[in-house]
Amino acid sequence: MKGKIFIIEDEASIVQLVQHNLEKEGFVVSSSLNGNEGLKELKKFEPNLLLLDWMLPDLSGIDVCKNIRRDSNFKSLPIIMLTAKGEEEDKIKGLESGVDDYITKPFSFNELHARIKAVLRRSDPKVVANELIYEDLKLDRIEKRVFRSDNEIQLGPTEFRLLEFFLINPKRVYSRDQILETVWPNNVNVESRTIDVHIRRLRQSINIEGKKELIRTVRSSGYSLI
Amino acid sequence: MKGKIFIIEDEASIVQLVQHNLEKEGFVVSSSLNGNEGLKELKKFEPNLLLLDWMLPDLSGIDVCKNIRRDSNFKSLPIIMLTAKGEEEDKIKGLESGVDDYITKPFSFNELHARIKAVLRRSDPKVVANELIYEDLKLDRIEKRVFRSDNEIQLGPTEFRLLEFFLINPKRVYSRDQILETVWPNNVNVESRTIDVHIRRLRQSINIEGKKELIRTVRSSGYSLI
DNA sequence: TCTTAATGTTACAGAAATATTACAAATTAA
DNA sequence: TTAATTTGTAATATTTCTGTAACATTAAGA
Numbered sequence: 380m381k382g383k384i385f386i387i388e389d390e391a392s393i394v395q396l397v398q399h400n401l402e403k404e405g406f407v408v409s410s411s412l413n414g415n416e417g418l419k420e421l422k423k424f425e426p427n428l429l430l431l432d433w434m435l436p437d438l439s440g441i442d443v444c445k446n447i448r449r450d451s452n453f454k455s456l457p458i459i460m461l462t463a464k465g466e467e468e469d470k471i472k473g474l475e476s477g478v479d480d481y482i483t484k485p486f487s488f489n490e491l492h493a494r495i496k497a498v499l500r501r502s503d504p505k506v507v508a509n510e511l512i513y514e515d516l517k518l519d520r521i522e523k524r525v526f527r528s529d530n531e532i533q534l535g536p537t538e539f540r541l542l543e544f545f546l547i548n549p550k551r552v553y554s555r556d557q558i559l560e561t562v563w564p565n566n567v568n569v570e571s572r573t574i575d576v577h578i579r580r581l582r583q584s585i586n587i588e589g590k591k592e593l594i595r596t597v598r599s600s601g602y603s604l605i
Numbered sequence: 606m607k608g609k610i611f612i613i614e615d616e617a618s619i620v621q622l623v624q625h626n627l628e629k630e631g632f633v634v635s636s637s638l639n640g641n642e643g644l645k646e647l648k649k650f651e652p653n654l655l656l657l658d659w660m661l662p663d664l665s666g667i668d669v670c671k672n673i674r675r676d677s678n679f680k681s682l683p684i685i686m687l688t689a690k691g692e693e694e695d696k697i698k699g700l701e702s703g704v705d706d707y708i709t710k711p712f713s714f715n716e717l718h719a720r721i722k723a724v725l726r727r728s729d730p731k732v733v734a735n736e737l738i739y740e741d742l743k744l745d746r747i748e749k750r751v752f753r754s755d756n757e758i759q760l761g762p763t764e765f766r767l768l769e770f771f772l773i774n775p776k777r778v779y780s781r782d783q784i785l786e787t788v789w790p791n792n793v794n795v796e797s798r799t800i801d802v803h804i805r806r807l808r809q810s811i812n813i814e815g816k817k818e819l820i821r822t823v824r825s826s827g828y829s830l831i
Numbered sequence: 832t833c834t835t836a837a838t839g840t841t842a843c844a845g846a847a848a849t850a851t852t853a854c855a856a857a858t859t860a861a
Numbered sequence: 862t863t864a865a866t867t868t869g870t871a872a873t874a875t876t877t878c879t880g881t882a883a884c885a886t887t888a889a890g891a
Contacts, residue, residue, distance in 0.1 A: 489648045493678035521777045523823045536825035
C-alpha cells in the first residue's frame with residue numbers, strides 16, 4: 380500500500396488509464412467524474428493525494444481546490460492539477476489556489492507517476508519511503524522483507540500489507556472498515572471478523588520472545604500499531 | 606542487457622547507425638526525432654543514459670536537458686550531448702545544464718561507445734561492469750560464462766540474461782511484468798507463467814549440492830536474487 | 832457476580848499462487 | 862539437411878494462503 384489517491388476527472392478514459400496503472404503500482408485509488416460528488420467522496424475516502432481536473436462539468440478545478448483548502452481536515456492535502464494544453468499554464472502555475480503541481484494533458488503515465496512520487500515525498504514521506512521503521516520493526520518495500528530486532532520475519536502477502544499499512548501511521552487507531560478499505564483489494568467482500576484473524580496472524584509473526592506486543596486492540600474501535 | 610539508452614537526434618542516419626551498433630553491443634535502445642516527444646518517451650522508457658542532440662527542430666538540447674534535471678526521477682540521468690563542430694564547444698563544456706560528456710560530430714562509433722562506457726561506469730558501475738558478482742556467483746559478460754563457487758555453469762541465453770538482470774540489483778524483488786519488460790526482447794508477448802519455467806531452469810542450473818538456494822520466491826510479488 | 836458484546840483462537844476447506852513436467856515448435860549448430 | 866538445443870505453453874502437482882465458522886476468552890457495565 381503506497382497510499383491512497385483520489386481522482387476527480389470527467390474523461391473516463393483518463394481515469395481508467397490512470398487508476399489502473401496507479402493500482403498496479405500499489406496505490407489504493409478511488410475516483411469521481413464531477414466536482415460536487417467528488418468533494419463528498421474525497422472527504423470520506425481520505426486520500427494522501429488528489430488528482431484534479433481543471434475543467435469539470437459542474438465546478439471548476441479551482442472551486443474544488445478552494446473548498447478543500449477551506450476544510451481544516453484537508454488544508455494540506457497535496458493536489459496535482461490536470462490541465463489541457465493551452466489552459467493558461469502560467470495562470471495556474473502562479474495561482475494562489477494552493478495546487479502543489481500540475482501536469483499538461485496528454486501526459487504519459489510515467490510522467491504523472493514521477494510527479495506523484497515527488498509531491499508525496501515532500502508532503503508525506505512515509506507514503507513512498509522504501510523503508511518503514513518503527514522502534515525495532517523494519518519493513519523493506521523493495522526487498523519485501525520484514526525484520527524485528529534484526530531477525531527476519533516471514534509474512535504472507537496480506538500480513539505484509541497489513542503491517543505496511545500500520546507502519547505508515549503508527550499509533551493511529553484504525554477501524555476494521557478502514558483497514559478493509561485500504562489493505563484489501565478493491566471490491567472484495569470479506570467479513571470484518573476476518574481482520575481479527577489476520578491481526579492474530581500478524582501478531583504471532585512479529586512477536587518475539589521477551590519483546591513487547593506491538594499491536595494494540597482498542598475495544599470497540601479497532602487496532603493500532605502500539 | 607547492458608542497460609537502456611535513449612537517443613534524441615533528428616538526423617535519421619545518425620540514429621540508425623548508433624542505434625544499430627548499440628543494440629549489437631547488447632544495449633536496449635529507443636529513440637525519438639524531436640525534443641518534445643523525446644522527453645515524453647524518454648520518461649516512459651526510463652533509460653540508463655541519454656544521447657542528446659544539441660540542435661533539435663523544436664527544443665534545443667539545453668531545454669531538454671533542463672527539463673530532465675528538473676524532474677526528480679531523472680535528476681541524475683547521465684546525458685551525453687551530440688554537437689556539430691563549431692557549435693561553441695566551450696560554451697557547452699562549461700555549461701551548467703548538467704551534461705555529463707559531449708562528443709563532436711562526426712564521430713566514430715567506437716569513440717561514442719568508449720564515452721558511453723566511461724559515463725556509465727561513473728554513474729552506475731554495474732550496468733557496464735564486465736563481471737557481475739554476488740556471493741559465490743560470478744557472471745562474465747565478455748566471455749559469457751557463469752560460475753558458482755568456481756564451477757562453471759552452462760546456461761541457455763534466456764537464463765543468462767535473467768541471471769544478469771538479477772545480478773544488477775540483487776535482493777530487489779521484481780514482478781513478472783518487470784522481468785518480462787527488461788529480460789525479454791521488446792514487443793514480445795509471452796505468458797507471465799513462462800517466467801516461472803525459466804526461473805525453474807535457472808534455479809536448477811545454479812544450485813549446486815549443499816549450497817543455498819539463490820533465488821527467492823516472494824509470493825504475490827515476484828522473484829529476487831536472495 | 833452475572834451478562835453480554837467484543838475480541839481471541841483454532842481448525843479446516845477451498846482458493847490462489849507457484850513448482851514441475853512433458854512436449855511440440857522454433858532456433859541454432861553441425 | 863539433420864541433429865541438438867532452446868523456448869514457450871499447457872497440463873498437472875504441490876504448496877501456501879485466505880476466509881469463515883465454531884468455540885473460547887476477556888472486558889465492562891448492570
